[in-house]
Amino acid sequence: MGTGLHKEVAYINATSAIGAQGIFRNGQPLAVPGSADVTVLLRAGYEQLGSPYPKFHKMDTLSKLGWLAAEILLTGTPLLERYAAGSVGLALANQSSSLDTDLRYFDTVKDIASPALFVYTLSNIVIGEICIRHGFKGENIFFVQPRFDTTGMADYVQELFAEQAVDACICGWVEVMHTHFEAALFLVEKEAGSSALPLNAHNLEKLYQSITNGNGATDSRS
Amino acid sequence: MEQLIADLKAQIIEQLNLQEVKPEDIGDDAPLFKEGLGLDSIDALELIVLLQQYYGIRIANPDDGPRIFTSVRTIAEFITEQKAK
Numbered sequence: 001m002g003t004g005l006h007k008e009v010a011y012i013n014a015t016s017a018i019g020a021q022g023i024f025r026n027g028q029p030l031a032v033p034g035s036a037d038v039t040v041l042l043r044a045g046y047e048q049l050g051s052p053y054p055k056f057h058k059m060d061t062l063s064k065l066g067w068l069a070a071e072i073l074l075t076g077t078p079l080l081e082r083y084a085a086g087s088v089g090l091a092l093a094n095q096s097s098s099l100d101t102d103l104r105y106f107d108t109v110k111d112i113a114s115p116a117l118f119v120y121t122l123s124n125i126v127i128g129e130i131c132i133r134h135g136f137k138g139e140n141i142f143f144v145q146p147r148f149d150t151t152g153m154a155d156y157v158q159e160l161f162a163e164q165a166v167d168a169c170i171c172g173w174v175e176v177m178h179t180h181f182e183a184a185l186f187l188v189e190k191e192a193g194s195s196a197l198p199l200n201a202h203n204l205e206k207l208y209q210s211i212t213n214g215n216g217a218t219d220s221r222s
Numbered sequence: 223m224e225q226l227i228a229d230l231k232a233q234i235i236e237q238l239n240l241q242e243v244k245p246e247d248i249g250d251d252a253p254l255f256k257e258g259l260g261l262d263s264i265d266a267l268e269l270i271v272l273l274q275q276y277y278g279i280r281i282a283n284p285d286d287g288p289r290i291f292t293s294v295r296t297i298a299e300f301i302t303e304q305k306a307k
Binding site: 057112114115 | 238239240241242243264265267268271274275
């Protein structure tokens with residue numbers, strides 16, 4: 001559906017979701033108990049991965065959330081075996097930008113400013129952390145908007161595919177503010193997987209809504 | 223000196239969020255950057271903050287950084303030297 005600006009030129013092949021209700025990949029919960037404490041949940045999710053990545057502990061909450069959601073999303077899907085690094089893009093969005101970390105950093109300024117916090121006072125750093133981890137070098141953008149604009153996101157990502165700027169793209173919503181957190185990522189590729197949905201605003205909104213309804217079932221097969 | 227080195231290891235782990243590193247994993251003379259702990263430039267800034275917070279020491283000349291932060295032992299020697307002044 002979408003806005004009709006573009007033909008459907010790409011497919012949502014996988015999803016991941018992290019919220020207080022737990023951690024999900026394609027609608028299936030990981031063996032990690034849900035927690036309203038984002039620190040507890042992200043640590044449990046990280047340990048569930050079973051592959052050490054010490055940099056994780058240095059990230060701010062927004063980067064940990066996006067990084068972990070990307071790890072879950074890409075489990076068993078090594079994109080760079082199929083695509084050039086420069087053709088894997090990222091397009092993320094949230095409501096609060098990096099404000100959660102900005103405020104933490106501001107607290108340290110009163111004493112001795114923390115360099116480690118300062119480097120996370122930009123929302124698009126989460127994209128950098130995902131790119132460093134996976135070696136992606138394609139187009140990327142971070143939107144700050146009141147709510148997840150699935151129509152705008154679908155149009156933007158479709159345009160990237162239409163212009164052949166990307167062959168694969170991770171898009172979605174990664175929000176952290178105080179005790180509220182929510183991540184919903186979507187793996188979009190030019191070829192349809194076995195359980196794919198065409199990328200359009202309707203499908204993106206439908207999948208995203210399943211998270212906001214609290215069941216975590218961001219399954220492109222549902 | 224040995225106690226100072228032990229304290230520094232614990233403080234480095236806390237300050238740099240090295241949650242998967244134990245004090246015994248850090249050799250007294252092991253390089254902190256590139257090899258060894260593999261610290262980066264942001265970690266270097268955090269080490270400068272650590273010296274200021276825990277020991278009230280400011281590094282006057284940034285060029286001294288690489289020598290001071292070679293290993294935990296060189297940091298301990300620097301602290302001892304500064305305290306003696």
